[in-house]
Amino acid sequence: MAKSKSFHHGDLKRALMRAALEILDEDDVAGVTIRAVAKRAGVSHAAPANHFPDRRALLTTLAAEQFEWIFDAIQAGSSRDDLMPIDRIAVLFDVFLQFGLEHPYRYQLLWRYDLIDHDADILREPADRVYDFLTGEIGKIICRKTVDPDTVAVAIWSMMHGYLDLRMTGMFEDRQDIISGKPRAQAILSIISDYLEGLRAAP
Amino acid sequence: MAKSKSFHHGDLKRALMRAALEILDEDDVAGVTIRAVAKRAGVSHAAPANHFPDRRALLTTLAAEQFEWIFDAIQAGSSRDDLMPIDRIAVLFDVFLQFGLEHPYRYQLLWRYDLIDHDADILREPADRVYDFLTGEIGKIICRKTVDPDTVAVAIWSMMHGYLDLRMTGMFEDRQDIISGKPRAQAILSIISDYLEGLRAAP
DNA sequence: CTCTAAAATTGACACTGTCTATATTGACTT
DNA sequence: AAGTCAATATAGACAGTGTCAATTTTAGAG
Incomplete structure (x- = not known):
């Protein structure tokens, strides 16, 4: 399968998008920082780099x-x-x-x-x-x-x-x-x- | 006079605005940082705080x-x-x-x-x-x-x-x-x- | 079980805005 | 003229940011 359900998070990419959308609705795009999204998704601040350059x-x-x-x-x-x-x-x-x-x-x-x-x-x-x-x-x-x-x-x-x-x-x-x-x-x-x-x- | 021409810069507030406009035209508003404006105006990074909160x-x-x-x-x-x-x-x-x-x-x-x-x-x-x-x-x-x-x-x-x-x-x-x-x-x-x-x- | 590549972590760097304390300036008072 | 004082500028620090490098963890193939 293309989307490999890997690691404890399953599909982190999707989890990141969901977290980002939540923060966007609450705090405007200024609040959508890499680190804030990572924190809400429950991963480290550099984890998103694997899915988004x-x-x-x-x-x-x-x-x-x-x-x-x-x-x-x-x-x-x-x-x-x-x-x-x-x-x-x-x-x-x-x-x-x-x-x-x-x-x-x-x-x-x-x-x-x-x-x-x-x-x-x-x-x-x-x-x-x-x-x-x-x-x-x-x-x-x-x-x-x-x-x-x-x-x-x-x-x-x-x-x-x-x-x-x-x-x-x-x-x-x-x-x-x-x-x-x-x-x-x-x-x-x-x-x-x-x-x-x-x-x-x-x- | 209300606008006291003080210090070596004369009217820093106006100088800051001019510098900010230059940077805006070159780099979009993202480039208009307090520090960049201050640097272009030739003052320290905290100087603008006296004119803009x-x-x-x-x-x-x-x-x-x-x-x-x-x-x-x-x-x-x-x-x-x-x-x-x-x-x-x-x-x-x-x-x-x-x-x-x-x-x-x-x-x-x-x-x-x-x-x-x-x-x-x-x-x-x-x-x-x-x-x-x-x-x-x-x-x-x-x-x-x-x-x-x-x-x-x-x-x-x-x-x-x-x-x-x-x-x-x-x-x-x-x-x-x-x-x-x-x-x-x-x-x-x-x-x-x-x-x-x-x-x-x-x- | 081992090996490997992807995924995640940790730490660091150069930025940012803003706050604090400190130093300087210039004009007004006595 | 000397002194005072508020306005102005400086230097340093802090918590953030994005992004990079080195490292560790994980999942699945052989």
Whole structure:
């Protein structure tokens, strides 16, 4: 078997990832140090080096798992075949919003290019799947040739990410009364929805 | 005088900020350590403690200066009184895009809530000025009462920030051929512009 | 049972921020 | 002019960090 269950820990790599995720949720990525993860997993501070060459690799793997979870959630939510492309985009939007609002530290890790390796295959593959899902659905919507689907994808993805990111920084926090964050988030969704509807219409 | 020119350094606080900005541009915020800043300013590693209680305070001041610069640039660019609100928003957009693309490390620092103190007055004041400028111009555009200007501001700000942020992570980098970044950025601007034009029209 | 390669440990190094005590400076008071 | 004193700069120490090297432990093959 490829994953040899060795030593007293069984599968330390998986145990390290679980410990890292726990610490991430509690303490932000700053708390996810090699030594803290090792301590929670019950091993010495240098044990993780056997499974991850450095901290960047550990965090990259952690981020990749989040992208995989997100993609799975999008697929699960849009598996019904009576959904229109616009509805499937809404599913993607909902998944990201819910994920970001529930797990802000996980979400922010996804974009920490200074801590993770965006060019790594394990990260790029699931991220591309999500992105391709979006561009694919947009392509089904747009009829006229004057608009570039990729530009629309960039615009939508930008607004979605920007809203989440700024919301987490507290940029909008006390500028208006958002409590659960949902109403304002749905307003953003409706803006995007209207925009896409507008694109479908002939010029 | 409040700012006493004392000791051999004259105004160490300003010298520290200059050194910090240089290092930021070269090495990202990770390189802006207290000790590195002190070394570049030619003082001992504990000297900055007299002017900034901790690293967070230093970085917060550094970020505040960037917001002040941005606001000044927006004002300088939109001082002509023959500009329409939509044009003034375009100026804000251009200033942010140019600032972000030219100085990515400065831009990213502005949103590192884990490193700077977003509630500090010195930071919140110039940031609010920029944000209020945007909401003010949007308010001039929107006529119908069914749309909340603040929501529109959030949407626009989100798209602008999201595009810059994602672009810096390399999310769009090799998914299409952007070289200078300007064409795609202008496409985003035109999307926002169209959106605002649509809002002006009666329902 | 032995051998071996992977896995885990221990210790060390150069960093970091920040705290303490100490020394220096410059301006104000008497 | 001499002295005082708060502000400013220094040097040293401490607990952290990531990562490297040498060492020991383990699990399974022969």
